[in-house]
Amino acid sequence: MTNRIHALLRKLIVEVRLLPGRALSEKEIAALLHVSKTPVREAIIRLAEEGFVTVVPQGGTYIAPIDVQRYMEACFIRFKLEEGAVVEAAKRHSLEDIARLKTSLAQQRAAAEGEQFTDFFLLDEEFHRTIFAAARLPGAWSVVNQAKGEMDRMRHLKRVFAVRRTEKVIEEHENIVAAIESGDVDRAREAVQSHLGSLESKILELSKNPKIWTYIEQINTRVIKKRVSRGSQLPA
Incomplete structure (x- = not known):
């Protein structure tokens, strides 16, 4: 199940159907897919290791900017x-x-x-x-x-x-x-x-x-502004 959820989320991110800066909720994804939160959490951890999502302590999980x-x-x-x-x-x-x-x-x-x-x-x-x-x-x-x-x-x-x-x-x-x-x-x-x-x-x-270059700059700037407004910091 973890592999299936990881593959689905990765596909949506790669195809730019989940845009950079969008928040990911373990609870909402689990409810949508009718699964427990455990495989969703494990899939998100794998996506974070691959650089597709950013997990901000006490600040949520977000689709990573285009780097x-x-x-x-x-x-x-x-x-x-x-x-x-x-x-x-x-x-x-x-x-x-x-x-x-x-x-x-x-x-x-x-x-x-x-x-x-x-x-x-x-x-x-x-x-x-x-x-x-x-x-x-x-x-x-x-x-x-x-x-x-x-x-x-x-x-x-x-x-x-x-x-x-x-x-x-x-x-x-x-x-x-x-x-x-x-x-x-x-x-x-x-x-x-x-x-x-x-x-x-x-x-x-x-x-x-x-x-394309302008789009990347605009969407990444929007991600940074969202993070700042929430009082969180971008990872180094």
């Missing part, structure tokens, strides 16, 4: 681990792995053509998970998936603000699959680097989307 530093750290972790995974996939893939990746590409095209962008996001996730499976490193994807929560929050913000590069993403995915299938390690590394970008490119990307 650009944590976003950059998540990008770094993903870049390094996925580059290694693509290299291993080029060396160790099977015909079944390539078939699964190509099926995913076809599904991504269908979702893009139908403007099913939420479905496209999920298919994108499955595509990258399949790369780690082809590398025979499925556990490494679990590490990436947990680390990239702030990255996913930013990706969903882009979706909200209609910042999309769907066609380009599919083209880059095609290049990655072709490189893995060829067994060319250098080509595979270059393909995934081109797809994921760099820390510098992510900063530049944010600067080119002032609406």
Whole structure:
């Protein structure tokens, strides 16, 4: 039950359906889900450890602000681990792995053509998970998936603000699959680097989307004001 509640709350936070600064009540969540407060408390503790919520002693529990530093750290972790995974996939893939990746590409095209962008996001996730499976490193994807929560929050913000590069993403995915299938390690590394970008490119990307940057600043400022008005302090 704790795992289910954690997964649900994490999904709502990552998809920016629970906004930064919103209070979380163990009692209300437990009543809504018809469970005891214990699994809810345990799920919130896990979310706090992941940086998604902030627990203020005697002041309540709140959805954490969007943290650009944590976003950059998540990008770094993903870049390094996925580059290694693509290299291993080029060396160790099977015909079944390539078939699964190509099926995913076809599904991504269908979702893009139908403007099913939420479905496209999920298919994108499955595509990258399949790369780690082809590398025979499925556990490494679990590490990436947990680390990239702030990255996913930013990706969903882009979706909200209609910042999309769907066609380009599919083209880059095609290049990655072709490189893995060829067994060319250098080509595979270059393909995934081109797809994921760099820390510098992510900063530049944010600067080119002032609406997102302004939204982050506004909502984080609102969180700070709420904390101050309650007489609490932000954690160091």
